[in-house]
Amino acid sequence: MSQTQADDVMKSRPLYGRLVPKQGSYHFIVADGEGGEAVASLLNAAPDMKPRAHIIYIPGANGTDLTGMVSGLGARVFHPAPSYASASQRINKVLGDAHMGLQLYAAGTEGLIGQVQRDAMAAGLPHDALTTEQRGSLARRVQCVHCKGITENVTLDPFVCAHCGLNLFVRDHYSRRLAAFQGVCIDAEDPGEVPPSEERFK
Amino acid sequence: MSLDAPFKDPFFRDESFFGDYSYRNSPHAVKRFPFPFPEDDYMYSVNMEPHVKGRPGSVFEHYFDVDEHYVSEMRDRARVLEQDPLRCQSLPHMTLAGWDLLELIMEKFAEDYPHWFSLTKDGNRWHWINRPLGIDQKFTFLDESTLPYGPFEYITRQAQGDFTLQDQREDNLWIEAGMVTSQADWSLDFDIGMNFHEWHAPVPLAHQMGIFDRALKFLLALQYGAPVRRFNWTMTVDPLLDTSPENYPKWGPSKTTMTPETIGQRQHLRVELQTLIRLPRSNAICFPIRCYLISLDDLVTQPKWARRFHRVIRGLPDELATYKGFIRNKPMILEYLARFDDGAPTSPGWWPED
Ligand code: HEM
Numbered sequence: 001m002s003q004t005q006a007d008d009v010m011k012s013r014p015l016y017g018r019l020v021p022k023q024g025s026y027h028f029i030v031a032d033g034e035g036g037e038a039v040a041s042l043l044n045a046a047p048d049m050k051p052r053a054h055i056i057y058i059p060g061a062n063g064t065d066l067t068g069m070v071s072g073l074g075a076r077v078f079h080p081a082p083s084y085a086s087a088s089q090r091i092n093k094v095l096g097d098a099h100m101g102l103q104l105y106a107a108g109t110e111g112l113i114g115q116v117q118r119d120a121m122a123a124g125l126p127h128d129a130l131t132t133e134q135r136g137s138l139a140r141r142v143q144c145v146h147c148k149g150i151t152e153n154v155t156l157d158p159f160v161c162a163h164c165g166l167n168l169f170v171r172d173h174y175s176r177r178l179a180a181f182q183g184v185c186i187d188a189e190d191p192g193e194v195p196p197s198e199e200r201f202k
Numbered sequence: 203m204s205l206d207a208p209f210k211d212p213f214f215r216d217e218s219f220f221g222d223y224s225y226r227n228s229p230h231a232v233k234r235f236p237f238p239f240p241e242d243d244y245m246y247s248v249n250m251e252p253h254v255k256g257r258p259g260s261v262f263e264h265y266f267d268v269d270e271h272y273v274s275e276m277r278d279r280a281r282v283l284e285q286d287p288l289r290c291q292s293l294p295h296m297t298l299a300g301w302d303l304l305e306l307i308m309e310k311f312a313e314d315y316p317h318w319f320s321l322t323k324d325g326n327r328w329h330w331i332n333r334p335l336g337i338d339q340k341f342t343f344l345d346e347s348t349l350p351y352g353p354f355e356y357i358t359r360q361a362q363g364d365f366t367l368q369d370q371r372e373d374n375l376w377i378e379a380g381m382v383t384s385q386a387d388w389s390l391d392f393d394i395g396m397n398f399h400e401w402h403a404p405v406p407l408a409h410q411m412g413i414f415d416r417a418l419k420f421l422l423a424l425q426y427g428a429p430v431r432r433f434n435w436t437m438t439v440d441p442l443l444d445t446s447p448e449n450y451p452k453w454g455p456s457k458t459t460m461t462p463e464t465i466g467q468r469q470h471l472r473v474e475l476q477t478l479i480r481l482p483r484s485n486a487i488c489f490p491i492r493c494y495l496i497s498l499d500d501l502v503t504q505p506k507w508a509r510r511f512h513r514v515i516r517g518l519p520d521e522l523a524t525y526k527g528f529i530r531n532k533p534m535i536l537e538y539l540a541r542f543d544d545g546a547p548t549s550p551g552w553w554p555e556d
Binding site: 143145146148166171172173174175176177178182184185188189190191 | 389391392393394395396400403404447448449450451454455457458530
């Protein structure tokens, strides 16, 4: 599985790199789904990171679960988590306690990377302390502009808002603060006239 | 602050921008409407000119234009904020820029409209009087605890048009405060914290044309005391100031109920007079977005505007009409306007009678 290429270049959308080892006293690594493979490449390339590595791994919403493989990589701390939400307190604590020299890595879906980026920004981490790599599903996190609820792992366009039930199309407009794209009602002018959904973000 | 005793000055109209839509332009307001097209066609460009005082009676006569809709617009803003408090947001580090803006608006209002506004200063102890809105406020400049709202919200509840404040760092502008209740379909709550290219991402064609790169470069060098202005425009059904994406399911259907009989009264040209102002203490850039609405029936009373607007809409690329949200009614609009275009040449510039 190679790196995911973004389907289009959009101005408000961040670009991602590759996980490469950085000089640091502590390595905090958050990954989901296929991002586990990027973590493996990282630690295999720089085994001396392992005694100072803390990994949080979340299985992908598309079913990709590399928990077994990632737990065997030999990191000092390995924490499997069922979802980003369930891990977020832990992530924010580690980021809040961060000393100079902490290196942060995020690998996997855009939704996961965006949330790590958002939390790192909020914790005041210098932005060059974060390294990212997009892998696996192109599923998006989308905020409904009407009810403000965020729907995770959106692969279809249009889709139904998980909070208010409106039919939304996904606008190419991305907020790093929210780590989410914008969803706008598609049938506001003609209620009920919803074009068939397509799998745009596989 | 109290809006209970407004309209004492008959200059200000008592009207609504939703519900029964009693908003109207007086014949005087029609004459001075900021028609934004200097030529018979339109395309995006880096259209910025110095914001200097212009013809007496025009919207350029004063630094900020206070017109006959002032009191009703401020009442509409209060209504929208009550329904959705997220329309006014300011990140914590933008407070100083808010004071900069408060000072600018108070000084310019008092200087340009002394019969309505007055500001007296005794060191940092200021006294502000806003007669049209019935406000008499003594406060300490730079001391937030002496005002009923933060400085940015306090003053933008008393000034027509939306306002955003942009911090400047990393060779970019960051939208980090806004009072946004009369927007052409964009969300402050979603955009806050973005940089110049990020918040402009949805605009078609302009990125590829290099417009945003050039505009940003220009703005980063914007000097204190040398503000600039530009126009933007779109189309709105009914004189609804608050065309927010948040409420789109509520106002979107109005686009489907216009008929050839009602289009003249219901379809409005929506013009934004945007200014870009460097602020002194914070070095932030303030961006007032002043919205003017005119019905097609009123617009065609000026023969030059009628001819030109027909030609502009006829030649507008569908991508722009789609982005601006009026593609479905474009044929009906053209049919209406065509009746007022005899093909005669138009003079350059936007003034109606030149
Ligand atoms: C620094 C202050 C500015 C702010 C806060 C601002 C904000 C915005 C926003 C929020 C939009 C709507 C985007 C959407 O669809 O979500 C927009 C559209 C646009 N902006 Fe700006 N803008 C600024 C300055 C400029 C400047 C200096 C230019 C000069 C070229 C410009 C050109 C445009 C154009 C061409 C559009 C599309 C408008 C349309 O077709 O209706 N903006 N702007």
